[in-house]
Amino acid sequence: MTSLWLDGHRAIPVDDFSPGSTYDAVVVGAGITGLATAALLARSGMSVAVLEARSVGAGTTGNTTAKLSLLQGTVLSGLRRQYPQKVVNAYVEANREGQAWLLRHLQDTAVPFQRRDAYTFAVSDEGADRIRSELAVSSAAGLAVEEVADPGLPFPTRSAIRLPDQAQFNPMDVLESLATDFRAHGGILVEGVRVRNVTNGKTLSIRSDSGDVRAGHVVLATGTPILDRGLYFAKLRASQSYAAAFRVPASTTVPSGMYLSAETPGRSLRTYPSDTGEILIAGGNGHHVGRERSPRARLDELLDWTIRHFPGVEATHTWSGEDYRATNLMPFFGKLPRGGGRILFATGYNKWGMSNGIAASLAITADILGGHLPGPIPSTIGSRRPPGPPPRSDSTPTPLKPWPKDG
Ligand SMILES: Cc1cc2nc3c(=O)[nH]c(=O)nc-3n(C[C@H](O)[C@H](O)[C@H](O)COP(=O)(O)OP(=O)(O)OC[C@H]3O[C@@H](n4cnc5c(N)ncnc54)[C@H](O)[C@@H]3O)c2cc1C
Numbered sequence: 001m002t003s004l005w006l007d008g009h010r011a012i013p014v015d016d017f018s019p020g021s022t023y024d025a026v027v028v029g030a031g032i033t034g035l036a037t038a039a040l041l042a043r044s045g046m047s048v049a050v051l052e053a054r055s056v057g058a059g060t061t062g063n064t065t066a067k068l069s070l071l072q073g074t075v076l077s078g079l080r081r082q083y084p085q086k087v088v089n090a091y092v093e094a095n096r097e098g099q100a101w102l103l104r105h106l107q108d109t110a111v112p113f114q115r116r117d118a119y120t121f122a123v124s125d126e127g128a129d130r131i132r133s134e135l136a137v138s139s140a141a142g143l144a145v146e147e148v149a150d151p152g153l154p155f156p157t158r159s160a161i162r163l164p165d166q167a168q169f170n171p172m173d174v175l176e177s178l179a180t181d182f183r184a185h186g187g188i189l190v191e192g193v194r195v196r197n198v199t200n201g202k203t204l205s206i207r208s209d210s211g212d213v214r215a216g217h218v219v220l221a222t223g224t225p226i227l228d229r230g231l232y233f234a235k236l237r238a239s240q241s242y243a244a245a246f247r248v249p250a251s252t253t254v255p256s257g258m259y260l261s262a263e264t265p266g267r268s269l270r271t272y273p274s275d276t277g278e279i280l281i282a283g284g285n286g287h288h289v290g291r292e293r294s295p296r297a298r299l300d301e302l303l304d305w306t307i308r309h310f311p312g313v314e315a316t317h318t319w320s321g322e323d324y325r326a327t328n329l330m331p332f333f334g335k336l337p338r339g340g341g342r343i344l345f346a347t348g349y350n351k352w353g354m355s356n357g358i359a360a361s362l363a364i365t366a367d368i369l370g371g372h373l374p375g376p377i378p379s380t381i382g383s384r385r386p387p388g389p390p391p392r393s394d395s396t397p398t399p400l401k402p403w404p405k406d407g
Contacts, residue, residue, distance in 0.1 A: 003319040004245040004272065004279065006062045009172040012179050014056070017190045019211025023047045025368065026206050026215040028195045031061035032171070032353060033346050034221030035178035036102075036361035042185035044369055049215075050187065051208060053194035057175045059223055060353065063321030065243055065268055065283045066171040068099055068354045069118040070143055071163035073260040075352060077133035079329055085140050091330070092141040098358035102174070103167060109177045113169035114273065117257045119151045121160040127262035128158040134262070135161050152255040153269075154309050168258055168270050171354075198227060200340045217368050220336070220345035224324050230337040236324045236348055241266070241286035242299045243320070246306060246313035248278045254310060267305070280313055282306040286351075289322060325350040333360045335367075344368070 023046075027038040030052035042048045052058070070092060079088045106113050122128045138145040143163055151160035179189055197207040203214040225232050248254050254271055261267040266284035273279075282305070285298040303315055326332060326348035333346035344367065346360035 001319050002317065003063045003243070003321075004281065004317045005064075005066070005170055005172040006057060007317060009057075010176065012056045012176050013183065013189075014191050015183070015188045017051075017193050017210055018188075019213065021049070022203060022214040023049045023188075024215065025049075025217040025219065026051060026204075026213060027219045027221055028206075028226065029053075029059065029221035029223070030056040030175070030179070030189065030191070031059045031221060031223070031357070032175065032178070033357040033360055034219070035175055035182060036358050037219050037221060037364050038187055038189075039178050039182040039185070040361060040365040041368065042182050042187040044365070048182070048187045049213065050182070050189045051193045051195055051206070051213075052189075052191045055191045056179060056189070057172050060321045060323050061171050061175060061357075063243070063319050064171050064354070065270060065281055066174075066354060067116075067118065067166065067168050067258045067260075067268075067270055068102060068113075069163065069166040069258060069352075070095055070099060070355070071118040071120060071134075071138065071145060071161070071166065072352045073120050073266070074130045074134045074262050075350065076137045076141060077130060080133070080137040082329060085137070087330075088137060089141045092138075092143065094359040094363075095352070095355040097362060098355035098360075099167070101362060102354070102358045105177070105181075106169065106174065109181065111169065111173050111177045113167050115165055116168050116270070118163045118166040119148070119160055119257050119259045120262055121151050121153060121259060122158045122262040123156070124158060124263055130262040131159045131161055138163070151259065152257065153259065154253075154255075162257070166258060168272075170272065195226065198339070198343055200338075200342075204340075204342055216342065218339075218343045219364055219368075220343065222345075223322070224347050225336060225345040227336060227339075227343070229339065232345075232347065235327050237327065238289040238322050238324055239286045239351070240289050240295065240320055240322050241283060241351065242295075242302050242318070243268075243281060243283035244299070244303055244306065244315050245272070245317040246280040246282070246310070246315050248280050248310070249312045249314075252310055252312040254278065254280045254313075265301075279316075280306070280310060295320065323351045323353065324348050331356045331360070333363050333367075 027034045027050045038050045199205045259269040268283035285302045331348040336343040349356040
């Protein structure tokens with residue numbers, strides 16, 4: 001069950017753990033949220049360490065399907081059922097900023113990515129209704145979404161919409177490039193260190209299985225916050241989704257777009273131009289964690305569905321991953337209660353962490369630096385400045401800036 005991305009990826013250089021050290025900031029978790037936050041903080045001149053329990057990408061980011069899209073299935077109409085349009089617009093804006101930042105970073109660092117059209121398609125009347133709502137809400141949010149008669153799939157569809165010019169990539173290439181940027185700015189990247197607790201004091205004390213370190217700020221980029229403060233376990237739903245990669249024979253045609261169904265069971269499709277030829281990636285069949293008696297049956301059903309519609313493809317990798325959805329559907333970042341304003345976290349991306357994770361990183365970094373994001377890579381590599389502004393008092397976590405509060 002190793003993902004296409006984690007299987008055989010180049011080793012990412014890491015550093016030794018130094019118990020007893022003090023940093024301006026410690027970031028816990030080396031997925032897309034953790035490494036982007038760490039790179040941004042390190043660029044500002046702060047001394048930063050990332051502590052990762054397993055290895056870079058071992059969490060959800062190494063097990064994603066890595067579409068970087070502002071058309072996100074039927075997410076926007078789902079949000080619109082609970083929030084006014086202006087809140088949906090702010091969600092789109094935050095994701096647009098996250099997407100733009102990441103694409104700029106990939107261009108600057110020559111990481112390969114592919115521009116692709118994103119589609120949401122329906123195969124039922126109910127799905128077609130959802131697509132109508134998604135078209136209305138996404139258009140109102142300023143996205144150039146359009147109806148298409150034929151999305152190019154090898155099975156009948158009831159309706160489909162398209163947002164041109166989105167992107168896809170290999171998420172391990174992205175993590176590698178963020179890690180390289182981070183370490184080039186003096187960051188310390190440590191694998192195999194599981195953080196157990198963070199205690200308040202003049203500086204924060206971070207307790208791990210391998211020893212303690214201290215920091216001015218701690219960012220929990222662990223998918224769901226690892227500290228049991230704020231009852232976040234009750235405000236988040238973990239869902240498990242499945243994915244598989246398929247070798248495509250020359251005789252089989254696969255569509256080049258990025259697809260997601262409007263119905264349950266979810267069906268996600270994209271391709272990946274590997275060194276050895278085109279690869280088809282299928283995903284979906286998600287369910288709440290702990291509520292499925294046979295995860296294997298979910299995966300088998302996804303494999304059967306893909307092989308039925310793309311005859312001749314051959315599965316090379318299968319995997320699954322977990323992601324979190326807030327009960328109010330809105331991803332959020334914030335200061336953890338009882339953290340003295342210096343422990344921050346981000347979660348609840350609802351399977352759209354490639355843009356939401358970067359949006360959260362930008363917001364957390366701005367918060368720590370007092371509203372100022374680091375500009376282009378500074379020339380003062382290695383210079384240090386004290387941690388950002390004086391800590392503010394605890395506050396209730398808010399949706400990702402610049403989203404307004406509910407209502
Ligand atoms: C099958 C699937 C397909 C998806 N497809 C897409 C998609 O196409 N587009 C999209 O935008 N999103 C997609 N997502 C969602 C996206 O992958 C996630 O939202 C995103 O990767 C989350 O990133 P993260 O950095 O927050 O968390 P993670 O990548 O999970 O990183 C958290 C890290 O923290 C570490 N950690 C945890 N606890 C500790 C501890 N105590 N001490 C130290 N380290 C710790 C973990 O080992 C892990 O490496 C998909 C998700 C799944 C499961």
